[in-house]
Amino acid sequence: MKPTVHDIAKIAGVSLATVDRVLNGRPGVRAVTKGKVEEAIASLGYVRDLAAANLAKSRTYSFVFILPANDNSFMIGLHEEVRGAIARSSADRSDIRIIDVPPFDAEALVMALESVLLDKPAGVAFVALDTPEVRAVTESLKQAGIPMVALVSDLPDSARDHYAGIDNIAAGRTAGSLLGRFLGGPFARDGEATVAVLAGSMLVRDHRERLEGFSAAISEAFPNIYILPVLEGRDDPALAETMISDALRRNRDIAGIYSLGAGNRGMIRAIQKAGVARRPIVIAHELTASTRSALSDGVIDAVLNQDAGHEVRSAIRVLKAKADGLPVIAAQERIRIDIFLKDNLP
Amino acid sequence: MKPTVHDIAKIAGVSLATVDRVLNGRPGVRAVTKGKVEEAIASLGYVRDLAAANLAKSRTYSFVFILPANDNSFMIGLHEEVRGAIARSSADRSDIRIIDVPPFDAEALVMALESVLLDKPAGVAFVALDTPEVRAVTESLKQAGIPMVALVSDLPDSARDHYAGIDNIAAGRTAGSLLGRFLGGPFARDGEATVAVLAGSMLVRDHRERLEGFSAAISEAFPNIYILPVLEGRDDPALAETMISDALRRNRDIAGIYSLGAGNRGMIRAIQKAGVARRPIVIAHELTASTRSALSDGVIDAVLNQDAGHEVRSAIRVLKAKADGLPVIAAQERIRIDIFLKDNLP
DNA sequence: CAATTTTTGAGGTACGTAAATCAGAATTTG
DNA sequence: CAAATTCTGATTTACGTACCTCAAAAATTG
Known part of the structure; x- marks a missing residue:
């Protein structure tokens, strides 16, 4: 049987009240007595029954x-x-x-x-x-x-x-690593490619860290991949759509997109409307209804998620x-x- | 306050003993009375305090x-x-x-x-x-x-x-998908590649399912990737080493390896010793000391893990x-x- | 050494539930 | 309608801990 306060009292040769005083840090116990009680607690391997204590x-x-x-x-x-x-x-x-x-x-x-x-x-x-x-x-x-x-x-x-x-730096690194490797296939003429990054706001720590990790992983392992200036979509689908649409129009050789914030609905629409011959590799964050269906449909290639x-x-x-x-x-x-x-x- | 058995007794107009009989399915309660008690339980939204019950x-x-x-x-x-x-x-x-x-x-x-x-x-x-x-x-x-x-x-x-x-079919599919995409880069002359699969035993359900998922994903998305006959290494490092060494020697254009069982230590050694010009893309299961260090060193490209x-x-x-x-x-x-x-x- | 203070013991109640007993009430049976 | 049976109530103890009171014992102080 598990030892109880009664056992402690018996072993230490003191009363229940004294054991209680020691256990709950109440005053009125001499150091010697306290020592005896603590010794008994240790020797018995007593652990307070939390459920009973909470009940009481x-x-x-x-x-x-x-x-x-x-x-x-x-x-x-x-x-x-x-x-x-x-x-x-x-x-x-x-x-x-x-x-x-x-x-x-x-x-x-x-x-x-x-x-x-x-x-x-x-x-x-x-x-x-x-x-x-x-x-x-x-x-x-x-x-x-x-x-x-x-x-x-x-x-x-x-x-x-x-x-x-989650560790957002690691998340960003993982995104960079995946994007770099996925790009290898269809775009790797000579390993060169241009990628866009869509963030919510650089004022938020998570987003900053993800970008940091992403950039680091890309520059370490894929020096020929060029990252365009970050687009700040404020986690707003409408704004994200405009920004991605514009970017795809201006820069027709965008080979990959890393969306590290919210507003993915807009980004997905923009890609679908763009109708580029070779659609970019896309990595996004958070598994939602829209990213999930985009993943199934092959519009997005990978989703990093925190549960x-x-x-x-x-x-x-x-x-x-x-x-x-x-x-x-x-x-x-x-x-x-x-x-x-x-x-x-x- | 949370309702207790006493409240039920009061509301239902019965005694504590009767409530207890109903709650714990003990005999000796008429259907009518039982109904009254259950009604009171429902109306109060009573939930038994498990901690107290376990204590009792x-x-x-x-x-x-x-x-x-x-x-x-x-x-x-x-x-x-x-x-x-x-x-x-x-x-x-x-x-x-x-x-x-x-x-x-x-x-x-x-x-x-x-x-x-x-x-x-x-x-x-x-x-x-x-x-x-x-x-x-x-x-x-x-x-x-x-x-x-x-x-x-x-x-x-x-x-x-x-x-x-874990869902082992999904794990196999994921491995196939990753391997296919990772192969795109260095090996994708015309999308053709040969990959080897190292399993423990085809008698174990997990391994069968992983292989099944892997093969399905490859054949669906990467029809030009050829999967060599499965090597059964019995989760034994020594055997795995021989088998992978032999395979790499016989078939010098192996571009990828999927190790879906244990014995990865041996496989890793085999790859390191082979000294092929372009090392294969490797995906393995279970994060252990050896797969972890192989991942850090770039010998393995991805590890699927169950915690x-x-x-x-x-x-x-x-x-x-x-x-x-x-x-x-x-x-x-x-x-x-x-x-x-x-x-x-x- | 007496007076005071501190420490300790003994005992109780409470938490919410389980489980038991026993007497009394209600119901069914013959 | 009496007897047997089934149901119900009232009450108690227990689980392990917390917390309270009161008295007794021990230690400290003057």
């Missing part, structure tokens, strides 16, 4: 998710996953609340985080924006002992406890572990870059 | 993992992951036991499953072998109400409740859910085909 405390973990009220498929999906978790939350003693903030609005994010500071939840997950003000609030939250997880977009060198999202559901569930697991002071299983919480070809669509 | 029952979930005592890196890793789960098991009220069986020995597997039938655990996970006898035992286990999860290798059309492993840790944890989650009669989150339990290039190594 009638504890519920209250978590807050701060999400940008963006209207692209990915963010909508992220919202849905959090709502799914909320639906399941009663089963696992958690109580999850969503705070919507305007997208790309650091001030609003800071305000949301400050409001969180007041009702002291057991943990916060938020899609980070990389500004000094946001960093500063995380410090206050850290002071208040509230575990924080950065979701989807990281905030390095801050007080956040964990990042639940919003995994990110949300991982964030919750990590927050819970942090709230309980337990270690996280690192391998389980690594968010992976899914690579989808039309052959392995789920 | 002082329940522990006992699970059995039946694993082949194979000595390739993947199986060793799988063992380790299960042992890791055992180390963590005290925290989550589970008690996991490993039964080792000789590899590829259906009779031994059947005997192990029969032995499991006796001590009636809360669930069983096993690496399936595809024979009628194994199928038959799963029926007995089903009869006994023991949830079963097929691990790594599936047993379709059997009584197993779940499969915790043993995820498979084990998923199997446990599913078994627990089945034991509790709870639904599983399908998206969470889909085991993904990881595609690693040297750019996204974890």
Whole structure:
């Protein structure tokens, strides 16, 4: 049988109350006695039964998710996953609340985080924006002992406890590597080719990192591939369509496109309308309804994806572990870059 | 507050004992009364507090993992992951036991499953072998109400409740697609190329399915790629080395290799020793120490991987859910085909 | 050494559910 | 309608931990 507090009391030769005082860090125990109790705990290999403890405390973990009220498929999906978790939350003693903030609005994010500071939840997950003000609030939250997880977009060198999202530099590198190799075929006259990059905004960290990785991988392995100046489509399908259409018209030998943000619907339309003889190799991010069908139809060649559901569930697991002071299983919480070809669509 | 059994009793106008009888399917309740209780449960949206219930029952979930005592890196890793789960098991009220069986020995597997039938655990996970006898035992286990999860290798059309492993046909297709496109570059004179396939054994379902997917993808998209007769290396590095060496010597224009089983260490050595002018494009399975370093060194071009840790944890989650009669989150339990290039190594 | 403070023990209640007992009520049977 | 049977209620204990109170013991102080 698993040892209980009663066993500790017996072995240490003290009363249950004393064991309780030691276990829960309550005052009124001499150092000697404390030592005896701790010795007994160690010798028995006692581990507190969390379920019983939570029951006794009638504890519920209250978590807050701060999400940008963006209207692209990915963010909508992220919202849905959090709502799914909320639906399941009663089963696992958690109580999850969503705070919507305007997208790309650091001030609003800071305000949301400050409001969180007041009702002291057991943990916060938020899609980070990389500004000094946001960093500063995380410090206050850290002071208040509230575990924080950065979701989807990281905030390095801050007080956040964990990042639940993909390695965007690696994602960019992978895209570059795939594009370079895929280009080898139809376009490799003498290995030279021109590729376009469509981003949302260079102000967002994820996009910057993806571009960085992409450029690095291309220049290292495919020196003869030329990358056109980045098109910033603001994650807006209409704008993306115009920009890609223009680019394809101006530069008829574009052999590849890397779309590292949202707004892929527009890009796909532009390619379909362009009607170029040899369609470019296209690599995009996020598996949505439109990228999925474009992949099936052969308009897109590969999709790099981050699984919003995994990110949300991982964030919750990590927050819970942090709230309980337990270690996280690192391998389980690594968010992976899914690579989808039309052959392995789920 | 969450409704409790006391609330149900109050609303339904019955005693706690009756509620308990209804909730736990004990006899001695008239249909009318049962109806009243169920109505109250529905109207309150009551959900049983599993933690409290398990505490009251002082329940522990006992699970059995039946694993082949194979000595390739993947199986060793799988063992380790299960042992890791055992180390963590005290925290989550589970008690996991490993039964080792000789590899590829259906009779031994059947005997192990029969032995499991006796001590009636809360669930069983096993690496399936595809024979009628194994199928038959799963029926007995089903009869006994023991949830079963097929691990790594599936047993379709059997009584197993779940499969915790990758879609091997999709994996094969993906390998074919990648190899075809990667070949485009250096070898695409006129799109013609010869590729070799190294398998463990065509008797194993996973390997058959991978080959099937691979061949299909190649013939559909790359009709000019010729696949040499399959080499069966029995997952043995030494044998694999000889076979690949021989193949490369006999057929100097091998442009690609798909290694869909184990024994990659040998294959890698063979390629390095061959010293062909233009080294073939290589796609292998399972990220191990040797495939990882070969990927870094550029000897292998892509590795398809199944994460043993995820498979084990998923199997446990599913078994627990089945034991509790709870639904599983399908998206969470889909085991993904990881595609690693040297750019996204974890 | 007496007075004070600190430490410890003993005991209880609570969390939400399971499971048991036993008496009493309702129903069915003969 | 009495007897047998089936249902139901009331109450209790237990699971492992948290948290509370009160009294007793031990240590410290003046």
